[in-house]
Amino acid sequence: MVSVAGDLATRTNATIVALLALVGITGLAGGFEAAEPEGFVTVSAPLGENPLEPPVELEVEPFEITIRRAYEKDGARVVEMQVTNTASRPLSPTDFMLGFALKNSGLPEDQQPDFDEAFHRLKEIGEVPEDMFGDQFSLNPAVPMDLAMIFSDPYDGTANGQALEADILYIRSREYRTSILDGTKRWLDGETTAEVKLK
Structure with missing residues (x-):
């Protein structure tokens, strides 16, 4: 029986997690750049x-x-x-x-x-x-x-x-x-x- 931890550590899942993290960071950065300064x-x-x-x-x-x-x-x-x-x-x-x-x-x-x-x-x-x-x-x-x-x-x-x-x-x-x-x-x-x- 394969453990849950072992399943999460597979190459496919690691790639998906990395891509999601990249998308999240990029989205946050874009959002901060697009936002007006505080107090605008x-x-x-x-x-x-x-x-x-x-x-x-x-x-x-x-x-x-x-x-x-x-x-x-x-x-x-x-x-x-x-x-x-x-x-x-x-x-x-x-x-x-x-x-x-x-x-x-x-x-x-x-x-x-x-x-x-x-x-x-x-x-x-x-x-x-x-x-x-x-x-x-x-x-x-x-x-x-x-x-x-x-x-x-x-x-x-x-x-x-x-x-x-x-x-x-x-x-x-x-x-x-x-x-x-x-x-x-x-x-x-x-x-x-x-x-x-x-x-």
Whole structure:
């Protein structure tokens, strides 16, 4: 009489077990890669000149963000928000802007336009920027700032009209850490943790 242990140890059964293990590991790895980062948030900010009721509130390190409205002006996409830097260090305009990317959900990744980006400091809530040029200032710790982020068609004319077609704003965390390139400390990209649908 053949024992159960001996039967399990046969070459056929060992091959089946190995294949099942491989399939399981591959499936898990694929699932982890496809999953969004922990804490990923998807929200909607309908287009229109009227303020959103209620506004869209997000926390993406190191920012607390309140989106008040999103609208179109002179062929550009404008997103009005209040941003508070919760870190202990300021962020330059460039460090801040690198945390945001406007994309068109109808295009594959390799065809996404490279939009011109700027942000305008608002003197009062509800102000519409007179031009599409940005201001230069730092986001200091714990100081709320009212901003209009402006996304325009690429300056080189390669994608005219695409700013108005783009419909998703992705927000990536920014982390102050040591760069592996030169060993200096700087603001670097973290995870993309928020998706704002602009429709």
